[in-house]
Amino acid sequence: MNIVVLAGIPGTGSTTVLNEVLKKVDYVNINYGNVMFDIASEKGLVETRDDMRKLNPEIQKDVQKQAAERIHKMAENDNVIIDTHCSIKTPKGFLPGLPIWVLEQLQPTQFILVEADASEIMYRRMTDDTRVRDMEYTDEIDLHQSVAKSTAMSYAVLTGATVAIVQNHDNGLDDAVSEIVDILS
Template identity: 60%
Template structure:
């Protein structure tokens, strides 16, 4: 069984790249945030996804742990792609999306970061009327991507997994999808 974690900050297009790449590959996609949301909603903590990052950090950690256990159950029989965020920007600072206890359960083989230029991400967020996102300046978007890189490497040091960065620029989705397919085929 292979476990691959795919991450990108909101607006990077990580989910879009992943969904297009998985059409011909033998992986089951699991969205970490969806599993967390199911758990949080089941406990009456939130009503919608965008309020997850505003939960008390200790509550977020508990929900993360329960989600890791649920995903681990699902990963026993299939190649798994975990679609998630390396870091979550909270009012108290950046929270690791995959803390030590999550990594211990998942034992991923690879981390793939999907990135775009900060101005591309900013425009994607502004154009996306389906989500309720906090407004951020370009500097904050760039910092968040830098934090993702640093965090992914820290995760790799802890797990022995590799880290691959795939650029996803406007009007070049096909290139990002092909790079993702090649990476997942190894």
């Protein structure tokens, strides 16, 4: 069983890329944020998924741990791609998306980080009517991508998994998908 973590900061198109990849590979998709949202909703902590990053960090950590336990049970018999974020920007600073207690539970074999140019990400966020996104300028987006990359490498140090970085530029979806399919083959 392979457990692949696919991540990108909001606006990189990581979920769009993943949806196309899943048409070409035999993996089950689990969205970490959806599992966390389900748990937080069941507890009456949030109304929307975008409310998650505004929770008290201690509550977020507890929900992360419960989600890891739930996902571990879901991933026992299949190759799995977990759609998540390496780092979450919160009002109190960056929070690791997969802290050590989550990594120990998941035991990922591969990390794939999807990136794009900061200007592309900013435009995608501004034109996405399906989500309520915080406004960030390109320097803040670049910082978040740097934090995500550093965090992914830290996860690799802790787990022994490899990290691949895939660019998803505007009009480059097919290239990003092809690169990830090759990585998973």
